[in-house]
Amino acid sequence: MPFPANDIKSFVKAGYPVLYLVSWEEERVENKLRVIGKELYGDSFKFYTWSCTDGLVTYEEGGVEETRDVCRALDRVISINEEAFFLFKDLSFFINEPQTIRRLKDIQRTQRGASKTLFVLSSSLNLPGELENLVPVVDIDLPDADEIGDVFDSVVNQYVKEDVFSSITPEFRERCIRALLGLGTAEIELALKRVLIGIEELDEDRVIELLLEEKAQFIRKSGTLEFVRMRISLDSIGGLDNLKEWLKIRSLAFSPDAKEFGLDVPKGVLIMGISGCGKSLCAKAIATVWGLPLLRLDLNQVYSGSFGTPEEAFRKAIKTVEAVAPCVLWIDEIEAGITRSGEKTGDSPTSRIFGYFLTWMQEKDKMVFIAATANQIDLLPPELLRKGRFDEIFFVSLPSREERKEIFRIHLAKRGKNPDLFDLDSLAKNTEGLSGAEIEQAVVSALFESFSKQKELDDRDLIIAASTIVPLSTTMREEISKLERWAANRAVRASK
Ligand SMILES: Nc1ncnc2c1ncn2[C@@H]1O[C@H](COP(=O)(O)OP(=O)(O)OP(=O)(O)O)[C@@H](O)[C@H]1O
Ligand SMILES: [Mg+2]
Secondary structure, eight states, X not given: OOOOHHHHHHHHHTTOSEEEEEOSOHHHHHHHHHHHHHHHHOTTOEEEEEETTTEEEETTTEEOTTOOSHHHHHHHHHHOOSSEEEEESSGGGTTTSHHHHHHHHHHHHHOTTSSEEEEEEESSOOOOHHHHTTSOEEEOOOOOHHXXXXXXXXXXXXXXXXXXXXXXXXXXXXXXXXXXXXXXXXXXXXXXXHHHTTOSSOOHHHHHHHHHHHHXXXXXXXXSEEEEOOOOOGGGSOSOHHHHHHHHHTTTTTSHHHHHHTOOOXXXXXXXXXXXXXXXXXXXXXXXXXXXXXXXXXXXXXXXXXXXXXXXXXXXXXHHHHHHOSEEEEETTHHHHHSOTTOOSSSSHXXXXXXXXXXXXXXXXXXXXXXXXXXXXXXXXXXXXXXXTBSEEEEEOOOOHHHHHHHHHHXXXXXXXXXXXSOHHHHHHTTTTOOHHHHHHHHHHHHHHHHHTTSOOOHHHHHHHHHTOOOHHHHTHHHHHHHHHHHHTTSEESOO
16 A cells, blocks of 8 residues: 555545554654645645654754643644644653643644644554544555655665666566565665665675565564565475465465456465474465465564554554565464463453454455464364365374375485485384474484494484484374364365
8 A cells, every 4th residue: 555645635634633643654654744744735834743852843943942741742733823734753652641632632623624733643553532533543554666666766866876777677676676565664765775885786686685684684673573584395395285285276376367367365274283293384385385475473472562562563563464465474373372371361462463363364455375373273262263264274194104204205305315225115114103393303313323423324323213202192192182183074184
């Protein structure tokens, strides 16, 4: 979505004295509002900002005396007689105080139609019930491709050397824009400057790589999301053929052709099952197979409170994800976010976020495919499992003998060993009950063993290593058979 300049203009024209803007991009909103104000009122228009440290300030005249106090500042809004915008940056911290509510109500009542607009800017929506019906809320999305294009052009025009500038093709510009989706304007500008300033020659792939790295860092800093760059091909997953086939059939489902053909955009899969059998691996592989960016949402961080209230952190994450769309959103161990120990259902942040999540999942029109994994099915509420929520629920079980063979093959090859030199049949036969992760562990420890003895790795090393592992399937027999029973008529087996 582009910046909602038209929405804002129409509220201003209709004479609404107070608007609430939700965005964490102060600079971008400020710049855009300046432009909107100029367009509406011409050069005589005044633009004030307010923060709790500087009070009311205009660019031309500096600070307005004694306006650090929020109530005084609001009084000034009433008494100033000019065509003006007032951008209040920190008002949301005071918005639940009775005096603030009263003043805002006064402004709303007395300033209707008076060529003045007060904007409350906040990264989260925190509007007291009393003001809800009086103050319209405008939700501001992250910059879309067009807006990123403008930033790109301006950085390139200002900072890139002549001969590099002339080698920039429209296709490369497009690639850069795509690489930057999901960031705020200030971050986009920083990333572009960091990568482009001073380059002597345009190595396109290198520039894209660096931009993606910058993006990964910015997204990580936001705390709840990770931009996962690791690519996992289906060849590095042993077995799970049903799931693989399902993914392959849908690999073009996000293309414009698919839409024209009448296909619904896939919504998501839930992959549940036994620990260490490849759930997270598959979630990662989806993005690779479909050629989409992958974002991982860490629900524990969402609830930690370190990144604002859980609601705020969650909404912010969703905004980023939507800006990156089409993409895959990987939510590992989704049950962790839904039912947390010590919390009963009701009006807790977890249940509120879960409700919001379900609605979002149902209604999202952006191409965001959800790859969720779960280990503990009894914690999953029925609403999540209802038909239509996910396109499919897959159950990942312990690997069969044939699958274990493949997993040995993959992990031996990954470590530079020729799998054909091993008796994979007998290895598979001797490792019944081991998960993929445990087979990998056996390969790794056998390698250590043979290396310490300064000899080549052989079947015996592998069998011995495997036999020392106490598989989860033994220690958790009860839980696993419960999972199997649950999955029997509710989920599709990931393996053939
Ligand atoms: N089918 C498989 N093929 C190849 N490797 C596998 C397979 N299953 C598991 N592995 C190996 O085990 C590691 C752990 O697997 P993964 O993280 O996908 O398990 P998980 O099902 O998500 O487990 P958990 O529930 O503990 O998170 C993988 O990184 C991979 O190296
Ligand atoms: Mg996992």
